Amino acid sequence: MRDAILNEIMMRRGANKRISKACGLSTAAVAQWKRVPKRHLQTVAAVCGIAPRKLRPDLFDGRECKVDAA
Secondary structure, eight states: OOOHHHHHHHTSTTHHHHHHHHHTOOHHHHHTOSSOOGGGHHHHHHHHTOOHHHHOGGGEETTEESSOOO
């Protein structure tokens, strides 16, 4: 089951194509995501205009992100 936030993003027209181009992946690869992979979090957040914390709250502990900045 796809994450609700990611599902909402993918329902937007052209979102899959923009995300796949920005991440250097095929649209088919992005369509298979259940949630945004850690290594693509910053890119997807920038492309979609959504805070990384909202996309992957599981990666944040308090104020600190558990993922290195890209």
